Amino acid sequence: ELVSHEAGRRVPKSRAHWRVQATRQMVGGKRVIQPTESRLDEEAPIPGVAAMRGDGNEGAREPKSIITFSSGGKYSVSEEDAHVDVTVLREGNLNRKVEVKYKTVDGTAKAPDDYVHVEGVLKFDKGDRAKTITIKIVDDDEVEQDEHFFVKLLEAKVPGHVPHPGRHPVDVQLATAQITVYDNDIGGVFSFEHESTRTKDTDKEVTLRVLRREGNKGRVSVDYSTSDGKAIEGYDYTSTSGKLWFEDRELVKEITIPILPMSSYDDKEEEFFVHLSNPSPGTLLEKGTSGKPQTRVTASVIIVNDHDLKKDVDSIRHILPAVNTDKLALGSSQWAEQFTDAITVRGDSEDASPKVTDYIGHFVTLPWKLLFAICPPTMLMDGMACFFVALCLIGVITGVIGDLAGLLGCVVGMPDAITAITLVALGTSLPDTFASMASAKGETTADSSIGNVVGSNSVNVFLGLGMPWTIGALYWAFYGADDTWRARYPELVGDYPNGGFAVPAGDLGYSVAVFSACATFTIGVVVLRRKLFKAELGGPEPWKTLTAILFVSLWLLYISLSAQKALSH
Numbered sequence: 164e165l166v167s168h169e170a171g172r173r174v175p176k177s178r179a180h181w182r183v184q185a186t187r188q189m190v191g192g193k194r195v196i197q198p199t200e201s202r203l204d205e206e207a208p209i210p211g212v213a214a215m216r217g218d219g220n221e222g223a224r225e226p227k228s229i230i231t232f233s234s235g236g237k238y239s240v241s242e243e244d245a246h247v248d249v250t251v252l253r254e255g256n257l258n259r260k261v262e263v264k265y266k267t268v269d270g271t272a273k274a275p276d277d278y279v280h281v282e283g284v285l286k287f288d289k290g291d292r293a294k295t296i297t298i299k300i301v302d303d304d305e306v307e308q309d310e311h312f313f314v315k316l317l318e319a320k321v322p323g324h325v326p327h328p329g330r331h332p333v334d335v336q337l338a339t340a341q342i343t344v345y346d347n348d349i350g351g352v353f354s355f356e357h358e359s360t361r362t363k364d365t366d367k368e369v370t371l372r373v374l375r376r377e378g379n380k381g382r383v384s385v386d387y388s389t390s391d392g393k394a395i396e397g398y399d400y401t402s403t404s405g406k407l408w409f410e411d412r413e414l415v416k417e418i419t420i421p422i423l424p425m426s427s428y429d430d431k432e433e434e435f436f437v438h439l440s441n442p443s444p445g446t447l448l449e450k451g452t453s454g455k456p457q458t459r460v461t462a463s464v465i466i467v468n469d470h471d472l473k474k475d476v477d478s479i480r481h482i483l484p485a486v487n488t489d490k491l492a493l494g495s496s497q498w499a500e501q502f503t504d505a506i507t508v509r510g511d512s513e514d515a516s517p518k519v520t521d522y523i524g525h526f527v528t529l530p531w532k533l534l535f536a537i538c539p540p541t542m543l544m545d546g547m548a549c550f551f552v553a554l555c556l557i558g559v560i561t562g563v564i565g566d567l568a569g570l571l572g573c574v575v576g577m578p579d580a581i582t583a584i585t586l587v588a589l590g591t592s593l594p595d596t597f598a599s600m601a602s603a604k605g606e607t608t609a610d611s612s613i614g615n616v617v618g619s620n621s622v623n624v625f626l627g628l629g630m631p632w633t634i635g636a637l638y639w640a641f642y643g644a645d646d647t648w649r650a651r652y653p654e655l656v657g658d659y660p661n662g663g664f665a666v667p668a669g670d671l672g673y674s675v676a677v678f679s680a681c682a683t684f685t686i687g688v689v690v691l692r693r694k695l696f697k698a699e700l701g702g703p704e705p706w707k708t709l710t711a712i713l714f715v716s717l718w719l720l721y722i723s724l725s726a727q728k729a730l731s732h
Contacts, residue, residue, distance in 0.1 A: 350445035
């Protein structure tokens with residue numbers, strides 16, 4: 164399902180796709196895009212595969228016993244602990260006795276000053292899965308760095324068994340364990356376990372381990388936060404911050420950061436950063452290159468592509484251009500389905516319950532939804548019948564909205580010029596705004612979002628004005644001037660005795676000049692953002708919020724200046 168979703172997402176979406184998605188979100192209708200994360204979170208169990216360990220081609224030969232350490236061979240203990248238990252595990256064949264020889268070996272921790280040396284033999288009886296090596300820890304009052312020593316497994320054998328060349332009934336999978344002894348005389352020094360961590364963009368989260376070294380005394384804390392690199396918060400990952408609390412003698416804490424799925428498909432390596440700062444009194448951050456404790460410790464998280472997913476998607480992408488995904492997503496096959504969708508309130512997905520806003524939008528727009536449900540299904544005549552009927556209905560609705568806006572402006576004393584750039588323009592542009600917002604969230608680039616705004620408004624102007632003006636021009640050219648036309652435009656009779664389609668400019672020139680200035684400034688901001696943030700939309704805070712405020716302010720400025728000019732007459 165993940166491959167199918169990603170492959171479908173890569174097919175370019177039309178402006179109609181995003182416009183319908185946004186409109187249905189506003190009115191509580193059936194969503195074009197169904198959220199997949201909730202379904203993909205439920206991963207199907209992978210059937211287990213039993214594996215026999217051996218030398219290959221063993222036939223009925225008895226399987227091996229595998230000897231290893233628990234916890235990956237990594238143990239930690241405080242100086243004040245009396246001892247540390249190291250567990251040796253046996254896996255595979257449990258139906259024989261096994262003996263394992265071991266001993267401790269010095270590292271930076273030395274016996275007998277830091278621990279008591281031990282050596283011996285672990286004896287596994289039939290059915291035994293684990294044995295424990297107990298090592299005594301020696302405490303002192305000196306403030307010192309963390310130290311470590313090792314436990315090594317020297318030999319593993321089956322008593323009384325005579326081995327054949329190349330055949331060993333027991334394998335030691337992990338022969339050495341490391342035990343770290345933490346000083347308990349100070350609060351500790353905080354650091355990341357790894358300076359850099361790599362994660363796939365299809366992973367749901369990434370976990371970083373924060374270590375408390377050189378002491379574990381008392382309850383202490385350290386602050387953590389994230390910051391953007393090439394990876395952008397809210398787009399590639401979810402910003403996370405807070406305070407990690409270590410209880411007395413607690414040595415490890417984890418920071419979990421959500422990774423946002425489907426953030427990109429193309430090859431990439433984008434990183435963000437996780438910081439430790441403000442350690443509590445009595446503790447420090449690890450030392451830097453200068454040898455002094457740092458005020459902030461940073462680890463990087465590198466998000467890379469899931470190449471397995473990319474390979475699967477590429478293998479089926481070549482068949483998708485022949486599939487009209489918009490037709491499949493937006494289409495309907497029968498009138499009954501359209502009326503059912505019109506009277507049904509939908510949530511964000513088929514399984515999600517509608518929200519309050521879905522119910523409000525549904526009941527406010529229910530009459531219009533029922534009206535447009537009479538359009539022929541899109542599967543009829545390859546959508547042409549639906550197109551022409553919908554075009555006629557849109558024309559009727561546009562006329563009604565225009566008259567209602569004019570009446571409202573007349574009632575409140577608002578000139579037609581102000582009504583046009585506020586009520587009418589807002590009504591026609593609002594769906595475009597939500598459509599652009601939907602495409603910005605659903606696409607990896609800003610192309611669809613910005614192209615939708617420019618393209619939709621171009622159609623509104625060129626088609627919405629061009630078609631009726633063309634019809635008007637043809638009408639007056641055919642019928643010529645009459646007494647009504649001469650009475651309405653007396654100043655034009657001398658220049659145009661045969662009449663014509665006349666639309667007095669009024670303050671249009673001033674309004675266009677203000678609009679052009681605002682549009683030029685907006686384009687400049689978009690170009691500047693491309694150079695500074697590599698992103699026309701979104702980006703890091705506070706710039707994305709400030710850009711939104713700036714653009715809304717430009718719209719208000721245009722409305723104010725145009726309204727002031729219209730009211731000055």
